Amino acid sequence: MPLNEYKSGAAFPGVIGRTADVSTPAWPEPNRAAEGAPNVLYLVLDDTGFGQLGCYGSPIATPHLDALAADGLRYSNMHTTALCSPSRSCMLTGRNHHSNGLACITEGSMGYPGSNGYIPFENGFLSEILLQKGYNTYAVGKWHLTPAEATSAAGPYDRWPLGRGFERFYGFLGGDTHQYYPELVRDNTQVEPEKTPEQGYHLTPDLVEKAKAMIADAKQVAPNKPFFMYFCTGAMHAPHHVPKEWADKYKGQFDDGWDAYRETAFARQKELGIIPPDTTLSRHDPDVQDWNTLSADERKLYARMMEVFAGFLEHTDHYIGELIEFLKELGEYENTLIMVISDNGASSEGGPTGSVNEGKFFNNVPENLEQNLAAIDDIGGPKYFNHYPWGWTHAGNTPFRRWKRETYRGGTSDPFILSWPKGINARGEIRSQYAHAIDMVPTVLDALGIEAPTTIRG
Incomplete structure (x- = not known):
């Protein structure tokens, strides 16, 4: 350590003489990351099933996520908690969701230990740890980690992103939001979208633009200072919102139905080595209708709903690709540790018939085929x-049973991609060992050569 810097709390090592010529100044040592420390980027998708990314056997085009997998590793045995908030708390603390008070989503707080919705402050977030190590820290997109009763303008703000180690935040605090008219927060203040849907607004490109700006703001001043970015799309959670041209790319591709999708994805997963060659496809779920028994109107509506979902996923992949390309332009990509995960399996919250108003599902209001069919041209x-x-949903979780909110593997098994070209020699390989979202934080710390602190903020 040079003489002109000293650790906080240590004695002043300089010299204070009668005049400047016989004095030596010194300054408190700043939090400075280790030379060459990598950036860390979490890319957290929402409600994306094991069989929905192209590199996991899906017929949906996800070329940019596939490219990350080709540049790094795919995991075939990664697990989450089957729900948003609990999984996300695991990803940021490295601790079990019950230890984080999140046995359920924040809105499902039960007022008992392990399920009160309040993540203890002693359960340090990765952002809090890396902030102490000289990193910039950014959260962009979905949060869903603040107790529901504390998300209003009355606060308290200590469990908002800026209260948990993130220097900047742009996104939404709840579990989902409208993709064209989102409920946005910048730092600790509610803001309005900068454009309307008529002017081309959609949340995903907005999040990517803000993410790029945050990175650029710091890198142009301190190019060697690493960042941790927690980037969470609203996709693929409902509402499935995407400009029509993206959905239209998939016209007719799902007319054969969900069982055909399962068979196709299953065969492809074996080819890719994502599942063992002797794997058996789980049975047709008894709660899922047989596609061939549906009326022509039902098949037409349901196929379109899937076209919209597929377009939404490809659209999301496209803009994630823009963020990755930006890192390449800055020369940061090679030394960025990127982890891609979904918070749980595909969601069944559309019920057996799908919906054009998800609120019906949560309030047990029956769907009306005629009404939904009348909306077909406006879905998305x-x-x-x-x-x-x-x-x-069941098809999206191929080859597993069931879905989000349930502890079958369709709810808890998720795609996981890890890429760090400068730090990992392996390319395009598959890892089959058991892993869980709690493993992300210790893996990052291990890769960065950082020991977990014994105390956080005292």
Whole structure:
């Protein structure tokens, strides 16, 4: 350590003489990251099933996520908690969700230990740890880690992103939001979207633009200072919102139904080595209708709902690709440790028939085929809060049973991609060992050569 710097709390090592010529100044040592320390980027998808990314056997095009997998590792045995908030708390603390008070989502707080919705402050977030190590820390997109009763303008703000080690935040605090008219917060203040849907607004490109700006703001001043970014899309959670041209790319591709999707994805997963060659496909779920027994109107509506979902996923992948390309332009990509995960399996919250108003599902209001069919041309646009039927959910979790909110593997097994070209020699390989979302924090600390602190903020 040079003489002109000293650790906080240590004695002043300089010299204070009568005049400047016989004095030597010194300054408190700043939090400075180790030379060459990598950036860390979490890319957290929402409600994305094991069989929905192209590199996991899906027929949906996800070329940019596939490229990350080709540049790094795919995991075939990664597990989450089957729900948003609990999984996300694991990803940021490295601790079990019950230890974090999140046995359920924040809105499901039960007022008992392990399920009160309040993540203890002693359960340090990765952002808090890396902030002490000289990193910039950014959270972008979905949060869903603040107790529901503390998300209003009355606060308290200590469990908002800026209260948990993130220097900047742009996104939404709840579990989902409208993709064209989102409920946005910048830092600790509610803000309005900068454009309307008519002017081309959609949340995903907005999040990517803000993420790029945060990184650029710091890198142009301190190019060697690493960042940790927690980037969480609203996709693929309902509402499945995407400009029509993206959904139209998939016209007719799902007319064969969800069982055909399962068979296709299953065969592809074996080819890719994502599942063992002797794997048996789980049975057709008894709660899922047989596609061939549906009326022509039902098949037409449900196929369109899946086209919209597929377009939404490809659209999301496209903009994630823009963020990755930006890192390449800055020369940061090679030394960025990127982890891609979903918070749980595909969601069944559209019920057996899908919906153009997800609120119906949560209030047990029956769906009306005639009404939903009348909306078919507008599904994916700002008019509806739509979700596909759970036949597609089951297909999206191929080869597993069931879905989000349940502890079958369809709810808890998720895609996981890890890429760090400068730090990992392996390319395009598959790892089959058991892993869980709690393993992300200790893996990052291990890769960075950082020991977990014994105390956080005292």
